[in-house]
Amino acid sequence: MSGRRTTRLTPDQRREQLVGIGLEMLADRSLDELSTDEVARRAGISRGLLFHYFDSKRDFYRAVVRAECDRFTAATEPDGSLEPVAWMRAFIAGFVAYVLEHRQVYLALVRGAAGSHPAVTDIVGTTRETVARRVHDGRRRLGMPDAPQAELATRAWMAFAEEAVTTWPVERPGAREELCAFIESSLVNLLGLLDRPQVLTPR
Amino acid sequence: MSGRRTTRLTPDQRREQLVGIGLEMLADRSLDELSTDEVARRAGISRGLLFHYFDSKRDFYRAVVRAECDRFTAATEPDGSLEPVAWMRAFIAGFVAYVLEHRQVYLALVRGAAGSHPAVTDIVGTTRETVARRVHDGRRRLGMPDAPQAELATRAWMAFAEEAVTTWPVERPGAREELCAFIESSLVNLLGLLDRPQVLTPR
Structure with missing residues (x-):
């Protein structure tokens, strides 16, 4: 010894x-x-x-992936007593903060190669489901009407938000607030477009 | 022999x-x-x-990945003589058709594991750039104003469109047309929101 x-x-x-x-x-x-x-x-x-x-x-x-996914789920869970708008903003702020602070891990696990790693696909999939349900819950709290493609639109919006957070230049002062506002704006637009589709028009 | x-x-x-x-x-x-x-x-x-x-x-x-990326780039190149709206719709239709018909390859290469395969990252990256520039070109043709975050919004919209196309249930008759309309609607909303941000409001 x-x-x-x-x-x-x-x-x-x-x-x-x-x-x-x-x-x-x-x-x-x-x-x-x-x-x-x-x-x-x-x-x-x-x-x-x-x-x-x-x-x-x-x-x-x-075990490692489960721990990371638990962190992600916890970071995006707003206080249940908040008003709908504040609740949704807390979700967005939590999502942005988590992805910015765990950028590499997030890309590797939730999106990139390891997301498709056969050993952990189910864990990552379940986590994505949980977070998607949260966005869905937020829509309901906000009184957005239910649409047949709402779930799909939610997942597509998540892909949008992920891409925006991982590529947004956040070094500038105020950039994080702008990013949150951009994500909020996209949520309003994308989850709103289910009940009012728009078509391209020449200007 | x-x-x-x-x-x-x-x-x-x-x-x-x-x-x-x-x-x-x-x-x-x-x-x-x-x-x-x-x-x-x-x-x-x-x-x-x-x-x-x-x-x-x-x-x-x-060589294999380059061939696939060339197919993707070719499938999303509209006829340059088209009017702006028709041009953008041709791009969307080409994108949807390609992803639907090459779903597995697309997921494996452009998004999934192999997208981060070190041997091909540069090829996949260049292809994504080319397609993003095409969307950008479409925005300009449509007369959408240039915004500082336009490039980033374009990439985020592409992530949205990818997710929508790969999860949309396309078996039903008319589903493909609905999908194209949904993608078009999201383009109008998402790339339009750069010059008119929206905030959440309780209903």
């Missing part, structure tokens, strides 16, 4: 620590590039011990 | 044949799952001969 002092963690604390390291590492690499060897090394434990806490690499990947 | 008749192909014809087989195979698998062994087998040639026409697996992948 070495003289190094090792901290005794409960199994739950250890799992949490390993998942936390995985989340940190995901910030600059894809899920496929997430090496369990390195996770173990960073935690100061053996690879064997890591697999004492997780059944397989796949199991570890799923 | 078997009695099978082998056709003599010129190097260009052979390359085209191999790329064509790759494109067909991409319809039900990702770029990573595209085996050059199987491509060679389907073409009735040896793996070695395939690498006579392509420097590497990466080189072959790039």
Whole structure:
């Protein structure tokens, strides 16, 4: 035995620590590039011990992705007691803040390569459903009429919002507020167009 | 030697044949799952001969992706002599038709995993730029005013349109026309909102 002092963690604390390291590492690499060897090394434990806490690499990947998706879901859940407009704005602000602060992870997981990683497709899919239902809930709170294609329009609006948040130049002062206003404007327009379609007209 | 008749192909014809087989195979698998062994087998040639026409697996992948991206670019190029509204509608119809008919390949390449495949990121990126410039061109033809965030809004609208086309239920009669009208409506709303922002209001 070495003289190094090792901290005794409960199994739950250890799992949490390993998942936390995985989340940190995901910030600059894809899920496929997430090496369990390195996770173990960073935690100061053996690879064997890591697999004492997780059944397989796949199991570890799923735990990391689930943790990230939980963060995303929590960040976009407004206080239920808010008035409809404030509720929807809190949702948008939460969405924008989350995507800006977790840009790399978001792109890697929710959209990019890992979104289609077979080991985690179901988790990412469920998360997207949850967030889409939230937008839908917001529409109802706002009194927007239900339309047959409302669900689809919601998902398409989410793709729009994702693209806008990940490409908007946010360095400038006031840019984040402009971005939120832009997303709000697009929500009003896109989810509103279900009951008033528009056609192109030459100017 | 078997009695099978082998056709003599010129190097260009052979390359085209191999790329064509790759494109067909991409319809039900990702770029990573595209085996050059199987491509060679389907073409009735040896793996070695395939690498006579392509420097590497990466080189072959790039040729396949370039061919697909060229198809996409061609499918979304309207006749330049059309009036602005007809031009924009031709673009939308071409986009919808392409994505519907190449749904799997489109998801795998332009959006999904392979879009972030390091070997082809530049090709996919350039294609997205070309199509975005086309939408931008359409906006100008329609006389929509230029706005500082126009380019970004265009890309976000493309994400919206992609999501709508890949999730719209198109089996019903008339569904494709409705989809085109929905995409047109979203274009009018989303690219129009740059000069008239809207805010949420309780109903």
